[in-house]
Amino acid sequence: MDDFDRKIIQFIQANGRAGYAEIGAAVGLSVSAVNERLKKLERQGAIRGWSALVDPAAAGCPVLAFVEVLIERPEHEPAFLALVRDEPAILECHHVTGDWSYLLKVRAADIVALEDLLARRIKTLPGVPRSRSVVVLSSAKDSPVLPVPVPPGA
Structure with a gap:
């Protein structure tokens, strides 16, 4: 490039x-x-696709949460990752370092929908002993724009 x-x-x-x-x-x-x-x-693959930026509240999913998920053993990961791929409310899934296995970015219609996803879909999977959720109250910055470096004078 x-x-x-x-x-x-x-x-x-x-x-x-x-x-x-x-x-x-x-x-x-x-x-x-x-x-x-x-x-x-x-x-x-530098440009992966084209899309519109849609306001989450206007689309009916104003609740934003970040969910940390612990997977006990590697053999439990395929079922978890299948759920992640199939669940539209899960926008991002990152395998992370530290005390947790995965970090999810989730959008939901309301707290009841978030609770349903966590309690009835994620925590019922084998090998998922616990999770921790952080519900976002407001966002000072939420940008999909990547900082693409262009040398000065280029």
Whole structure:
């Protein structure tokens, strides 16, 4: 990935609906060059897809929680990971270091829905002896934009 690719990625993260001409003007490339670079970045997996940023409250899932989950033994992980992949309320799942096995980012309609997910889906899995949840009261920053470094003057 060169500096033009980084500039394109930086620009489209903030301006996802921009056309090729607008992207080209912002980064100093022609429309055809932008088109080719975007195709290349998608083929390489640097751009994993395109989506809209939706307000969670407007979509009916205003409750945000982070859930730490302990898995007792490795043989219990496949069932847990299958649940994670199939459960739309689980937005992210990270295998982490420390006292817990996984960290989940969860969005729910309300506390009852969160409790249902935890008590009836996650904690009933074999090998999940405990979890710890942190419910978010408010967010000072919530950004999907990655800090793509572009060297000064590039």
